[in-house]
Amino acid sequence: MKLVGKQTWVFDDVYIQATGTAVGPSEADGPLGNCFDVVHHDLYCGEKTWERAERRLMQDAIAVCLQHGNITINEVDVLLAGDLLNQNVTANYTARAFPVPFLCMFGACSTSMETLAVGAALVDGGFAKRALAATSSHNATAERQFRYPTELGVQKPKSATFTVTGAGAALIGKEKGRFRVTAATIGRVIDAGLTNPLDMGSAMAPAAAHTIEQHFYDLRRSPSDYDLIVTGDLSRVGSVIVKELLMEAGYDVTSNYNDCGLLIYRPEKGAFAGGSGCACCAVVTYGHLLKEMKAGAMERMLVVATGALLSPTMIQQNESIPAIAHGVVIEAVRGE
Amino acid sequence: MRLRDNYRQAVKKFQPKPSYVANSLKAFFIGGGLSVVAEVLRAQFRVNLPSLAAEQAVLLLFIGAAVVLTAIGVYDEFSQFAGAGSTMLITWFANSLTSAALEHRSEGVVSGIAGHMFKVGGAALVYGIVAAYLFGLVYFMR
Numbered sequence: 001m002k003l004v005g006k007q008t009w010v011f012d013d014v015y016i017q018a019t020g021t022a023v024g025p026s027e028a029d030g031p032l033g034n035c036f037d038v039v040h041h042d043l044y045c046g047e048k049t050w051e052r053a054e055r056r057l058m059q060d061a062i063a064v065c066l067q068h069g070n071i072t073i074n075e076v077d078v079l080l081a082g083d084l085l086n087q088n089v090t091a092n093y094t095a096r097a098f099p100v101p102f103l104c105m106f107g108a109c110s111t112s113m114e115t116l117a118v119g120a121a122l123v124d125g126g127f128a129k130r131a132l133a134a135t136s137s138h139n140a141t142a143e144r145q146f147r148y149p150t151e152l153g154v155q156k157p158k159s160a161t162f163t164v165t166g167a168g169a170a171l172i173g174k175e176k177g178r179f180r181v182t183a184a185t186i187g188r189v190i191d192a193g194l195t196n197p198l199d200m201g202s203a204m205a206p207a208a209a210h211t212i213e214q215h216f217y218d219l220r221r222s223p224s225d226y227d228l229i230v231t232g233d234l235s236r237v238g239s240v241i242v243k244e245l246l247m248e249a250g251y252d253v254t255s256n257y258n259d260c261g262l263l264i265y266r267p268e269k270g271a272f273a274g275g276s277g278c279a280c281c282a283v284v285t286y287g288h289l290l291k292e293m294k295a296g297a298m299e300r301m302l303v304v305a306t307g308a309l310l311s312p313t314m315i316q317q318n319e320s321i322p323a324i325a326h327g328v329v330i331e332a333v334r335g336e
Numbered sequence: 337m338r339l340r341d342n343y344r345q346a347v348k349k350f351q352p353k354p355s356y357v358a359n360s361l362k363a364f365f366i367g368g369g370l371s372v373v374a375e376v377l378r379a380q381f382r383v384n385l386p387s388l389a390a391e392q393a394v395l396l397l398f399i400g401a402a403v404v405l406t407a408i409g410v411y412d413e414f415s416q417f418a419g420a421g422s423t424m425l426i427t428w429f430a431n432s433l434t435s436a437a438l439e440h441r442s443e444g445v446v447s448g449i450a451g452h453m454f455k456v457g458g459a460a461l462v463y464g465i466v467a468a469y470l471f472g473l474v475y476f477m478r
Contacts, residue, residue: 153415
C-alpha cells in the first residue's frame, strides 16, 4: 500500500530528473535572480498580451527542463500543468503544441506541488515512464483577473502579496536523478472563514498547518526530520501564523521553516507582504532550493505549496476564502 | 486566545494594522494640496474666462494630467502613497477609466476598451447620477 495514514502517499523510486524555470523582471532583480534559467527583462516577455507573456514563460520553463533532462517532448508520457487564469488558459494553450497526453490541474497557488505529487504518483504507479509537471503565474494576468486593472490607483494594505511572474517545470521519472520524491501529503480544503482577498496569508495558513500536521502524523515524523519545511506563498503575515498554529499543535518549526514568498523579493522592493502565485513556489523550489540541496545544504525538505481558492465573484457574494495546501518531500540523492 | 480556538478573532493580532493617522494626514495634505493648486489655477483662468469655463478648464487640466500619469505608469504608485488623497479627486475617476481601457486593449477596441472602460469607474457614475437626480428633485420641490 502506498497510502500511509490518511492523506500521505509514499513513493518507491521516483526522481526529479531535471527542472526549468523562467521569470520576469522583478524576480530577476530579486535576491534569487541568478538562480533562474530564463530571465525576461520585459513584463510582456516579447509578446503582445499579458496572457501570451505568461504562456511564453511556461513554454520557456518546459523547453529548458527538457533540455536539462536531455530528452524531447515526445519522450514525455504525460504532461500535468496548471495556472491561475480562468479555464487554465496558460496550461491548455501551452499543451496544445505538444503531442503528449495532458492533465490540466487547478489548485490555485498549490498547483506546483499538486502537479509534482500527481506526476510522481503516475510514475510510481507505472502509468508513465516520465511525467512533466509545469505551472505558471504572471503578475499582470493575475492582477486583471483577481483584482483591478494594473494601472488603477488603489492603496493596497501591507498584507497584500505580489504575484510572481514566472513558470517552473519539473521532469519526473524512474531513472535515478539528483533528487528523489519520497512522499506527498495531499491537502484538504480548509476554510477558516476569512473574507479579505488582500490578506491571503491569513486565509491559507490554516490549510498549510493542517497539511503539515497530517504529514507528520501520517509518517510518524517530526519537524526535526527535515532540514527545511517551506511553504509556497504565505508571505510575512501567513508565515508567522502557520508557525504559531504548528506550535499550538506541539510542532516547533521555528528553526527550519521558511516561505518561498519571503525568499523571492528583496524586502524593500515594494512587494508588500511578499510574493505569491503558482510560480512563487515553483521557481523558488525548482530554481533555488534544489540547487541548495544539490550543493549539500540540505538532505530532506518538505515543500508545502499553499493555494487560496479565491474567486472574485464568490468574494462579491460575501463568501469566505477556501484554501488548500499540498506537501511534497524531496530528498537529495548522494553517492556514486 | 489560541488560534485554534477562534481563528477569526485570534488571527487579528497577526495581521498588520493600517496606519490610520499617517494615511489620514497624507490624504489631507496631498488631496488638500491638489485642491489648492486647482483653486489657484481657477483664479488664474478666471482673468480671461467666465466662471464656468474657468472651472472646466481646471478640470480638463487635472483629468488630462491623470490620464498621462496613468499611461506612463505613475498614477498607481502615487495612489499607493497618497491613498484617499488620490482616490477622492476627479483624477482618480480619470485614472479608473484610463487604466481599464489600457488593461483591456488586448481584447479589441469594442469589446475590450469600450466594454470594460467603466468596469471600475462605472459605480461612481451610476451613483453620481442617481444622487444628482435625487438632489435635483429636492432642489425643485423646496
